[in-house]
Amino acid sequence: RKEVEQDPGPFNVPEGATVAFNCTYSNSASQSFFWYRQDCRKEPKLLMSVYSSGNEDGRFTAQLNRASQYISLLIRDSKLSDSATYLCVVNSAISGGGADGLTFGKGTHLIIQP
C-alpha cells in the first residue's frame, strides 16, 4: 500500500493556466503536511506547508482535508518557471523507531508551455 499517492503526470499546461494537484496519504496519524518542489537533478525544496484551514502564498494555494486524508495544491496564472516536479510530503512517526520523518510521494511533473 502506497503511503503517499499523487496524481500521475506529466501535466502539460499553457502559461497562464491554473493547474491543480491532488494527493492522498494512508497514515491517519500523520502530523504535518507539505508540498515540496524539485527541479531536475536537484534537491527537494519546501514550497509550502499545508493546513486544514487552507493557506495561500501568492499564486499557490494548499488545502488539507484530514477526514479524507487528502491534500491539494492549486497554482494560478502559471509561469514557465513553475515547471518542476511537485512532491506531496507528510511527516509521521517512523515505524519501529523513536523519531519522526518525512514520507514522500512519487511527485507530479509539471511542464508549463509558452
Add this chain to the structure above:
Amino acid sequence: NAGVTQTPKFRILKIGQSMTLQCTQDMNHNYMYWYRQDPGMGLKLIYYSVGAGITDKGEVPNGYNVSRSTTEDFPLRLELAAPSQTSVYFCASRPLNRVSGYGYTFGSGTRLTVV
C-alpha cells in the same frame, strides 16, 4: 553557513566495490537523515539519527550502514555495491526544537551509478 554538504556529487562504482557517501552539516542539527531517490520515484528513507551515537533503520536499510560519531557528520557506507543501489542519495538535517516536519535542510545529493 554552508548548510548540508554532500560529497562526492557523482560517482561510478563497479559491482562489489565499497564506498562512503559523506554528509556534513554546520547548523548543529540533532536529526540527520539519508534518503535515496530512484528515477521517477519519491525519496525513501534509508537511515536516520537523532543525535551523536544514535542511529536507526528507515524504510530501505539493506545494503547500507551508517555511523554518527559527531553531531556534524553522518556518513553512509555501501559495502558491496549492487546495480540496485544506482540512485540519487540525499542527506538532510533538522533541528530538535522545531515542530515535527519543519526545518529540514537537504544536501544537493550524490548521484551514484553501479555498473
